[in-house]
Amino acid sequence: MAYATLDELKGRLDWEPDxxxxxxxxxxxDDASDLVATYGRDWPEDTAPRLVKTLVLKSAARYMRNPNGYTQSRAGDETLAWSDIGRDAGTVYFSREEIRLLEELAGRKRGIYSAPVSAWGTKLPLRDAAGHVPVDYAGGDPFPLFSDGAGPW
Incomplete structure (x- = not known):
């Protein structure tokens, strides 16, 4: 399942592909669409955000223009050079910024999260039992801070 068609990709190339x-x-x-499902979400083709198609076309066109991932090539001395993209050289890939966009489209947020933890065989304290600290940004849920079951602090 590809999020873009061959005709759309041909429109982004400077030549007529054989x-x-x-x-x-x-x-x-196909590879770019698989990466979308990995970094973003496996959207149905007909409901995928427009930016998904744009990123798939951008990645596939980048690969078609430079399939080996060269950043420098000289004919006289046969000098070849690759950039710092490392293992992605010569493959279909998304840049860090493109990956961040896909994560945002999928609703994935990076950051620090808290998770309640308990020992095996014990119960977690009720959420409203005690110990929620207000946060300083608008609309944020109170941050849980529990020390024991007897007191909130």
Missing amino acids: EDEMRIAAGAL
């Missing part, structure tokens, strides 16, 4: 390039392009669209 038969082999079209086969590679189809694979690039």
Whole structure:
């Protein structure tokens, strides 16, 4: 399941792809769509946000223009160089910013979270039992702070 079509990808390329390039392009669209499901969410094709299609096309076109991931190439000395993208050189990939956009579209938020923890065989204290500290940002839920079952602090 690709979030974009070959015709849409052809519209982003500077040349008319031949038969082999079209086969590679189809694979690039599939790979980029799989990465969307990994970094974002597995959206149904008809309800995926427009930005998902844009990011898939951007990644696949980047791969089609530079399938080996070169940043420098010289014919005389046969000098080749790759950037710091490391293992992603020569593959379909998303940049850090593109991954962040996909995470935001999927509703994933990075940050610090708290989770109630209890020993095996014991019960967690009720949420409203005690110990919620207000937060200083608007609309935030109180932060749980429990010390024991006898007192809130």
